[in-house]
Amino acid sequence: MYQLKMILLILVSLFFLAVGIDLLISAYRLNDPFTFLMMFFASNLMILISAALCLGFVLRLKRSWTGRPPDKTSMNDE
Numbered sequence: 001m002y003q004l005k006m007i008l009l010i011l012v013s014l015f016f017l018a019v020g021i022d023l024l025i026s027a028y029r030l031n032d033p034f035t036f037l038m039m040f041f042a043s044n045l046m047i048l049i050s051a052a053l054c055l056g057f058v059l060r061l062k063r064s065w066t067g068r069p070p071d072k073t074s075m076n077d078e
Helices: 002-027 033-065
Strands: none
Touching: 002 033
């Protein structure tokens, strides 16, 4: 069940990564400089967050397939 959840989250993050890339491409077709800057930075933020989440989910999935349990960190260090 854990692997299915991670695969679903990877697919969702890849979807948002593709949407961010599409927004970046469409930003270059705009004529207004202010709108271009807003769309450019928004799409780059979307790409960065989606790629980071995708990488994290892939590493968690890889860890679960190698037999090690996922990290269950808590607030208490003791």
